[in-house]
Amino acid sequence: MNEHLNTNIYTNLGKQEDLEGMVYIETYGCQMNFSDSEVVASILQANGYGITNNMDDADIILVNTCSIRENAENRIWGRLDIFSILANRTRV
Numbered sequence: 694m695n696e697h698l699n700t701n702i703y704t705n706l707g708k709q710e711d712l713e714g715m716v717y718i719e720t721y722g723c724q725m726n727f728s729d730s731e732v733v734a735s736i737l738q739a740n741g742y743g744i745t746n747n748m749d750d751a752d753i754i755l756v757n758t759c760s761i762r763e764n765a766e767n768r769i770w771g772r773l774d775i776f777s778i779l780a781n782r783t784r785v
Contacts, residue, residue: 713741717751721758721769730757748779 716737720730733755734744745751754776760766 711741712743714752715743715745715750716753716755717745717748718755718757719748719772721756722761723759726757726759730755733757748776754779 716734718730718734720726738744742753748754756769756772756776758766758769
């Protein structure tokens with residue numbers, strides 16, 4: 694299972710310029726990982742970060758996975774290549 698957090702369940706207080714940054718969270722694996730990602734998202738929001746479902750809008754990309762499920766581990770390597778490309782882009 695490959696999903697990012699549904700930002701509709703989160704609300705950001707204040708304007709985007711008041712936020713510390715925007716975070717994109719992508720989760721792989723079991724339901725526990727998805728639950729953990731929701732906890733992390735709420736902690737980030739409590740500390741002034743916004744959550745986005747668009748990695749292009751993110752200042753931080755967080756990937757939550759584990760190596761228990763081999764399929765999830767294999768898929769993440771390809772995604773890391775994409776994240777690496779994004780990290781090397783220059784923002785205007």
